Amino acid sequence: MSTEPEPDLDARGLKCPLPVIRLARLARELPSGTTLLALADDPAAEADIPAWARMRGHTVTLEQRGGHTAYVVVLG
Amino acid sequence: MVVLRHRGTFLRRLLEHGQTLVHEAELLWDGSRYGAGVLDATRSPLHPSARETLLAALEAGWADPRRLHREGRRARHLLDRxxxxLAASLGARPDEMSFHPSGAHALRTGLAGLRHARRRVGTRVLTSAVDQAVLLNEAHDADAGFRPLSVDRLGRLAPETLRLAVAQGPPVAAVALQQANGEVGTSQPVEDLFSVCREARLPLLVDGTASLGRVDPPGTYDVLVGDASTVAGPPLGVLVVRTGTRFDLPDPRWEPEHGREPADPWVPVALAAAEAWQQAVHVRPDESTSARALVDRIRGAAAAVPDVDVVGDPVDRLPHVVTFSALYVDGESIVDALDRRGIVVASGSACTSSRLEPSHVLAAMGSLTHGNVRVTLPLESVSPRRAEDVEALCRELPGVVAELRSRLGVGDL
Structure with a gap:
């Protein structure tokens, strides 16, 4: 029905700092240049995922989708 | 000694009447040093002089200052004093200054008076993304399409941002901005922001609830708001409306506090607030230098812990406020772990069950909101051993963060 790609991480329902921890675990195994799609609905993640990305040299774009937010992270 | 005698008499009287609430307080107090380990002085233990003033005023100034009898006249005299x-401490005139139940009340009243007086000129209220929730709520109430003015990574509002916001959109009623941020400490360029307001003929309310008493009052403002708890007084809002400012409240005409409040303040609290403020002004230069060095010490120690983000302007800031965030850890756990080591700090994190939204200040600055620790130093005159408490924090912090990370299995992320 949807052409939406499967998220690499579905952190919906998780509270901070868990979304960032799960994302960091995933990112650790992957080479730089990899793109990850993550979903989260914790309001704190909207500040925390970009802040984590800045501290780790990744880039991130956010897209608000009603009940949750989609994060596209390109690993640095 | 005066304090102990008062306290003893008070206790005995209550016990004779079979009251039990005093037992509650006595049982909860563990007899440790007053203010021991407190590095969260947003609501501070009282300054010793403010405490003595409060106790004395309980006997001399309990009455309704509007009564014409002896007790009432004495209360009125103390309220005038x-x-x-307090007006002198703020560099204002007594007829410009009013007392309010809290800093938040004073902010709302100050803004309401400016808005109502200019309601035929403009309706919008401009405030920034790092200003207090009460101001953001008022701005949203004035205009449903309100967007807070954005700030930079240090939490500072650029005058140009204000200038653009004034020029774009419907006419503005008032601008409300902080002197410095109470969470991250960053000072705002109040003089330049005031110039932008003057050019556009807009009134400026300066929120000094986190700063006044700890730093000099701003030289330029139309309305100024402070809170006595910032200077180790009882929580009490103060509002200065400069003579000549267009100010008019929408409510029915009131008598107390230059028509700004429906009721007079309780005189003992007002007197204790004025005493605390006077004491703070008296020691300010030394106090400020000493607090500044302690905050530098904390900033350095926090930055030395791996993956800790120290937030706000390191130089142009309040002397006594610092905040930092530790990656992967939740703020409540750090607060708990430090508390068990006798160190009392606050947190702006939302990982606690009591709050759903993280600190809007940290979010607006693009800082980590989890793992947050906020330090607000008490005045040295309230907590003479605060330097030792700061050393304890600096000593314990690396171990606390490492232990929490290892428990979460995130030490290698």
């Missing part, structure tokens, strides 16, 4: 003293 409190106003004169």
């Amino acid at each position: 409190a106003r004169e003293s």
Whole structure:
């Protein structure tokens, strides 16, 4: 029905700092240049995922989708 | 000694009447040093002089200052003295200054008076993304399409941002901005922001609830708001409306506090607030230098812990406030772990069950909101051993963060 790609991480329902921890675990195994799609609905993640990305040299774009937010992270 | 005698009498009287609430307080107090380990002085233990003033005023100034009898006249006299003293501390005139139940009340009243007086000129209220929730709520109430003015990574509002916001959109009623941020400490360029307001003929309310008493009052403002708890007084809002400012409240005409409040303040609290403020002004230069060095020490120690983000302007800031965030850890756990080591700090994190939204200040600055620790130093005159408490924090912090990370299995992320 949807052409939406499967998220690499579905952190919906998780509270901070868990979304960032799960994302960091995933990112650790992957080479730089990899793109990850993550979903989260914790309001704190909207500040925390970009802040984590800045501290780790990744880039991130956010897209608000009603009940949750989609994060596209390109690993640095 | 005066304090102990008062306290003893008070306790005995209550016990004779079979009251039990005093037992509650006595049981909860563990007898440790007053203010021991407290590095969260947003609501501070009282300054010793403010405490003595409060106790004395309980006997001399309990009455309704509007009564014409002896007790009422004495209360009125003490209230007038409190106003004169506090106005002098703020560099204002007594007839410009009013007392309010809290800093938040004073902010709302100050803004309401500016808005109502200019309601035929403009309706919008401009405030920034790092200003207090009460101001953001008022701005949203004035205009449903309100967007807070954005700030930079240090939490500072650029005058140009204000200038653009004034020029774009419907006419503005008032601008409300902080002197410095109470969470991250960053000072705002109040003089330049005031110039932008003057050019556009807009009134400026300066929120000094986190700063006044700890730093000099701003030289330029139309309305100024402070809170006595910032200077180790009881929580009490103060509002200065400069003579000549267009100010009119929408409510029915009131008598107390230059028509700004429906009721007079409780005189003992007003007198204690004025005393605390006077004491703070008296020691300010030394106090500020000492607090500044302690905050530098904390900033350095926190930055040395791996993956800790120290937030706000390191130089142009309040002397006594610092905040930092530790990656992967939740703020409540750090607060708990430090508390068990006798160190009392606050947190702006939302990982606690009591709050759903993280600190809007940290979010607006693009900082980590989890793992947050906020330090607000008490005045040295309130907590003479605060330097030792700061050393304890600096000593314990690396171990606390490492232990929490290892428990979460995130030590290698």
